[in-house]
Amino acid sequence: MDAVGRRCPIPVIELARVIGQVPVGGTVRVLADDEAARLDIPAWCEMRGQRYLGEEPADRGSAYLVRRVS
Numbered sequence: 001m002d003a004v005g006r007r008c009p010i011p012v013i014e015l016a017r018v019i020g021q022v023p024v025g026g027t028v029r030v031l032a033d034d035e036a037a038r039l040d041i042p043a044w045c046e047m048r049g050q051r052y053l054g055e056e057p058a059d060r061g062s063a064y065l066v067r068r069v070s
Contacts, residue, residue, distance in 0.1 A: 033061030
């Protein structure tokens with residue numbers, strides 16, 4: 001999911017919208033260049049019971065990996 005250029009809270013809102021389309025056990029890769037995503041995405045995972053797998057560098061910003069648990 002590409003949220004590059006979108007500011008807080010849009011990356012998390014987009015993640016919430018997309019996660020339901022991913023099968024349980026599947027992974028969402030969120031591309032974002034907003035610094036707030038570094039804190040917001042793990043916090044959202046904690047609140048929603050999804051698994052935050054970490055951050056990796058991307059061509060534009062960072063990629064945040066989230067596994068759908070439920």
